[in-house]
Amino acid sequence: MSEEIPLFRKYPKLRNIPWVSVIKSPTPIHKMEEICKELNHKEIWVKRDDLTDDIYGGNKPRKYEFVFADIMKKNKKKILTQGGIGTNHGLATTVHAKKFGLETHLFLVKQKLSQHVRENLLCHHYFGARLNLMKSNFRRKLAIKTRLFFDKNAYFVTTGASSPLGTLGFVNAAFELKEQIDAKLIPEPDKLFVAVGSLATCAGLVLGLELAEVKTQVIGIGVTDPTWSSKKAILDLAVKALELMRTEDSSIPDVSDVIGERLIVDHGYFGGQYGVPTEEAIEAIEIAKKDELKLEYVYTGKTLSGLIDYIRKNKLQKDEIVVFWNSKSSADLTSVTKEVNYQDLPRTFHKFFNGSVK
Numbered sequence: 021m022s023e024e025i026p027l028f029r030k031y032p033k034l035r036n037i038p039w040v041s042v043i044k045s046p047t048p049i050h051k052m053e054e055i056c057k058e059l060n061h062k063e064i065w066v067k068r069d070d071l072t073d074d075i076y077g078g079n080k081p082r083k084y085e086f087v088f089a090d091i092m093k094k095n096k097k098k099i100l101t102q103g104g105i106g107t108n109h110g111l112a113t114t115v116h117a118k119k120f121g122l123e124t125h126l127f128l129v130k131q132k133l134s135q136h137v138r139e140n141l142l143c144h145h146y147f148g149a150r151l152n153l154m155k156s157n158f159r160r161k162l163a164i165k166t167r168l169f170f171d172k173n174a175y176f177v178t179t180g181a182s183s184p185l186g187t188l189g190f191v192n193a194a195f196e197l198k199e200q201i202d203a204k205l206i207p208e209p210d211k212l213f214v215a216v217g218s219l220a221t222c223a224g225l226v227l228g229l230e231l232a233e234v235k236t237q238v239i240g241i242g243v244t245d246p247t248w249s250s251k252k253a254i255l256d257l258a259v260k261a262l263e264l265m266r267t268e269d270s271s272i273p274d275v276s277d278v279i280g281e282r283l284i285v286d287h288g289y290f291g292g293q294y295g296v297p298t299e300e301a302i303e304a305i306e307i308a309k310k311d312e313l314k315l316e317y318v319y320t321g322k323t324l325s326g327l328i329d330y331i332r333k334n335k336l337q338k339d340e341i342v343v344f345w346n347s348k349s350s351a352d353l354t355s356v357t358k359e360v361n362y363q364d365l366p367r368t369f370h371k372f373f374n375g376s377v378k
């Protein structure tokens with residue numbers, strides 16, 4: 021695990037912001053040779069954030085390097101966080117928080133059932149999350165507020181850890197990419213495709229690439245309702261992260277007016293419903309297997325389907341260098357799911373294991 025991160029190398033005064041090592045970095049970056057052949061496009065690369073950790077990688081742990089450090093600085097012991105019952109964020113939080121002696125309490129609402137959702141639920145339990153099923157978002161908010169009021173050891177982590185602090189994890193990721201470009205591990209990319217859910221991944225990359233003076237344009241593929249994951253919302257979060265950085269180091273340029281120029285947000289691959297597969301995402305998952313990448317249809321499959329479509333429809337120039345940011349953990353948790361009996365979960369969750377699902 022790295023002890024000095026690219027962001028602090030660039031701006032040493034930011035070392036005043038608490039940070040803790042969570043991930044294996046830098047994550048590898050390589051060309052997807054088979055996909056290049058398949059799509060007849062010379063330069064399609066992948067940033068392997070699926071490998072940020074051996075047990076649970078993906079994009080989330082990058083955010084925790086800043087969020088967990090803040091929790092520990094404040095001497096809190098319990099994380100309260102939220103999501104759908106199959107939340108990747110909730111699972112990633114549970115797995116990583118445990119290493120720091122932090123307890124995770126998940127406040128979950130129903131979502132469309134799938135095998136993946138069931139597996140995540142079993143993993144939440146296996147890794148020690150305290151599970152609370154909420155009847156509505158209103159009740160979820162109320163329950164969390166009440167717990168925060170009465171339990172002084174509790175700390176709230178927002179959906180997807182997409183706070184300004186969490187966003188810094190991806191500003192750092194952009195500087196990591198810049199160091200890989202400088203080390204000639206990849207030519208400077210023209211375009212970068214990334215999934216947009218709770219925003220911080222995309223927001224941090226956009227801000228970081230601007231500050232790192234890398235030319236790359238970001239194409240954020242929206243996988244949730246466009247009203248949540250709008251370009252404006254992403255930029256607002258990026259500006260908050262920038263403000264946070266500038267309070268520690270006022271010499272950091274105020275790029276808030278220009279960052280929007282490098283960002284395109286496209287909801288054309290969303291398919292109208294979060295977590296529901298599109299035919300194009302299923303095709304993209306198959307294509308990705310040719311380069312031994314393990315994608316899923318909620319985030320990364322839809323994102324790669326956008327990249328593929330841009331190439332097929334000539335929305336990218338033939339010689340453009342493209343990066344696909346692989347944000348989903350590829351660690352295999354099937355042995356874990358085999359060990360858990362759903363009946364060991366709180367009773368209110370048993371109904372999610374009735375009947376068959378895809």
Ligand SMILES: Cc1ncc(COP(=O)(O)O)c(C=O)c1O
Binds near residue numbers: 180216220319348349
């Ligand atoms: C696998 C995966 N990729 C991408 C995203 C999107 O990242 P963010 O929530 O930071 O927008 C998420 C979470 O929402 C995710 O679980």
